[in-house]
Amino acid sequence: MNCEPVDNNEAELIRQLRQGSRPAFDALVEIYKNKGLSICYNLTGNIEDAKDVLQEVFIKVYFNIKNFEDKARFSTWFYRIAVNSSLDFLRKRKKMYNLFTSLPKNEEGEEKEFPDTRYDPARVLSSKESAAVLDKSIAELPYKQRVSFILKHQNGLKAHEIAGILKCGVPTVKVHIFRAVRSLQKKFTSGG
Amino acid sequence: MLECLFVRRKLYGYFCREFAEAEHDKIKQHLDACPACRKKLEEIEELIKLAEARKTPEVNEAFWHDFKTDLDRRLNARLVPELKLRPGLIYKLRPALVYASVLVIILGLWTCRFGSRARRINIAQSAEELVNEINLNDELSLESGLNHDEGAYIDEFNLLIQLDESPA
Numbered sequence A: 001m002n003c004e005p006v007d008n009n010e011a012e013l014i015r016q017l018r019q020g021s022r023p024a025f026d027a028l029v030e031i032y033k034n035k036g037l038s039i040c041y042n043l044t045g046n047i048e049d050a051k052d053v054l055q056e057v058f059i060k061v062y063f064n065i066k067n068f069e070d071k072a073r074f075s076t077w078f079y080r081i082a083v084n085s086s087l088d089f090l091r092k093r094k095k096m097y098n099l100f101t102s103l104p105k106n107e108e109g110e111e112k113e114f115p116d117t118r119y120d121p122a123r124v125l126s127s128k129e130s131a132a133v134l135d136k137s138i139a140e141l142p143y144k145q146r147v148s149f150i151l152k153h154q155n156g157l158k159a160h161e162i163a164g165i166l167k168c169g170v171p172t173v174k175v176h177i178f179r180a181v182r183s184l185q186k187k188f189t190s191g192g
Numbered sequence B: 001m002l003e004c005l006f007v008r009r010k011l012y013g014y015f016c017r018e019f020a021e022a023e024h025d026k027i028k029q030h031l032d033a034c035p036a037c038r039k040k041l042e043e044i045e046e047l048i049k050l051a052e053a054r055k056t057p058e059v060n061e062a063f064w065h066d067f068k069t070d071l072d073r074r075l076n077a078r079l080v081p082e083l084k085l086r087p088g089l090i091y092k093l094r095p096a097l098v099y100a101s102v103l104v105i106i107l108g109l110w111t112c113r114f115g116s117r118a119r120r121i122n123i124a125q126s127a128e129e130l131v132n133e134i135n136l137n138d139e140l141s142l143e144s145g146l147n148h149d150e151g152a153y154i155d156e157f158n159l160l161i162q163l164d165e166s167p168a
């Protein structure tokens, strides 16, 4: 996934969006919809949920563009909103689950936030045992490890971009991913 | 064995080619000679390959069309309450009020002059009539060289849509 610095055209669109321009908003939706969908899908695990969350992301962009600082990269700001919105969505769904049952906890005592893989056609098509075990294992990771791993290995973001999204340093991101890989490797090779 | 421990902690970095050439070569030498560490590297490769194979499902034009339609609907729904609550609305509508006043004066003068022939002035009864009035205002402002404020016009128009949607 490319994340080049904001080009002039994008900067102009952002300037126009600050003044409430709908055409500028539509153009930014067009530029970021695929990248956004990919992030929301990898975090929520379901294309319809991803669609819903991504709409919310763009609405947040529309209403909060005035808070975006020009020094920052728009892509990083946008991805951060996409990640936070997806995690919010999972938390809300977890609360719904909690009304009926309590979820198991991960190694750090956090309740697991399961992406919904039940109704996803793509998931059914690739229903190899190994993929299922991996999905489950990723869902069980502590959230910063999970987000870092997914953004790097399922969305192709670079460590410095992930650092911008999680508002931490690049070495911290590398540690998160390293720990995620080690933990997945353990579960994966021992059959979950 | 101690070397194996060090190498295993670096396998992921090695896989991602994060090390300088000398370090990379050193690990490679160990891997060439150590089947156990090589197996661990293969596990990481397999894991990452599997994770990266999990692609977002292909979506078609119809998906994006629905997406955009829903998005516009949701955004518009949130923009309308914002318009209602915005304190600067009256200020923004000020140019429109000026045009309306000018219109009333001109219509008044016209009525005085052609009193008997003129039809009674009706207060706009529907959104359609309001739109016509606004259009007339626009023409008037162009004729009189007033600088029409686009933001005010949009606010005005949104207000009309609201009036149109609200029950009579």
Ligand SMILES: [Zn+2]
Binding pocket: B003, B004, B005, B007, B030, B034, B036, B037, B038
């Ligand atoms: Zn070894």
